[in-house]
Amino acid sequence: MELGRDEFEALVDRALDGVPDEIAALIQNVVVLVEDEAPPDDPDLLGLYDGVALTERESNFAAQLPDRILIFREPLLDFCDTLEQLE
16 A cells, blocks of 8 residues: 555544544643654554553653654555455
């Protein structure tokens, strides 16, 4: 499947806009980033949460850098190709 980075990021933005308000209100100090490739040690990884779980945060957590949700574009496009071939 061919999809340029700008188009892919627009779809990610659209998906994030579709998150229900009740859930979006619970998400704080998180940034969503698109990376072209997954880490070399796990090339089939579609996405990754990099941060501290809410249950493990201490009271002074506000001074920390934001948690990250990484979405890996190429593995996701490859996965979509595989699904298309199965249809």
